Amino acid sequence: MSELIEVLSKEEIARSITEVGEVISHDYKGGKLALVGALKGAFIFMADLAREITVPVQIGFLGVSSYGKSAESSGTTTVTKELDLDVTGMDVLVVEDIVDTGLTLKFIVNYLKDKGARSVKVCAFLDKKERRAMDVQVDYACHEILEGFLVGYGLDYAEDYRNLPGIYHLEM
Numbered sequence: 001m002s003e004l005i006e007v008l009s010k011e012e013i014a015r016s017i018t019e020v021g022e023v024i025s026h027d028y029k030g031g032k033l034a035l036v037g038a039l040k041g042a043f044i045f046m047a048d049l050a051r052e053i054t055v056p057v058q059i060g061f062l063g064v065s066s067y068g069k070s071a072e073s074s075g076t077t078t079v080t081k082e083l084d085l086d087v088t089g090m091d092v093l094v095v096e097d098i099v100d101t102g103l104t105l106k107f108i109v110n111y112l113k114d115k116g117a118r119s120v121k122v123c124a125f126l127d128k129k130e131r132r133a134m135d136v137q138v139d140y141a142c143h144e145i146l147e148g149f150l151v152g153y154g155l156d157y158a159e160d161y162r163n164l165p166g167i168y169h170l171e172m
């Protein structure tokens, strides 16, 4: 039997996103931003973050998968859905639910540069450094988490738990 232990409540999540949204709005003041969400995990975070940003934004989604049904990265990132927004010449902010090994993010940043983005920065809901294997920069993070496999608020284990309103440590 696996057990769920709460790490972040709904209220803590909301507070951190408001704060990060304010910083992003300040940093991009006077500009326009393309928010690119990494599906599936970032679908809830994107909806909440976008509403805390006060500069004009366009929204796109890119489907990528590195984990499948496992709690370990497969080591390769597959595109499950091509980006649905033209980011040529745009300042892009990648919206990720979690940066763990960094493999998926590295792939996304390269993908967006290849698509002609003017600048690419990263906003992650969770920045988890325990398993970091790639040299990637997380410009904005709502929470730094030390360890463990996390689910809820968009994050899954084998497609389960994405709809939980908080973040939970999954003890397997």
Ligand SMILES: O=P(O)(O)OC[C@H]1O[C@H](OP(=O)(O)OP(=O)(O)O)[C@H](O)[C@@H]1O
Binding pocket: 038, 039, 040, 041, 042, 064, 065, 066, 067, 068, 073, 096, 097, 098, 099, 100, 101, 102, 103, 104, 105, 155, 156
């Ligand atoms: O830093 P990494 O070790 O690469 O892990 C982070 C990525 O893993 C998860 O995606 P996953 O492949 O599980 O797809 P999903 O978003 O559809 O769940 C998560 O949503 C991130 O995109």
Ligand code: HPA
Binding pocket: 067, 098, 100, 101, 148, 149, 150, 151, 155, 156, 157
């Ligand atoms: O801790 C995690 N939880 C869910 N998905 C993930 N993808 C990378 N790390 C994680």
Ligand SMILES: [Mg+2]
Binding pocket: 041, 067, 068, 155, 156, 157
């Ligand atoms: Mg997943």
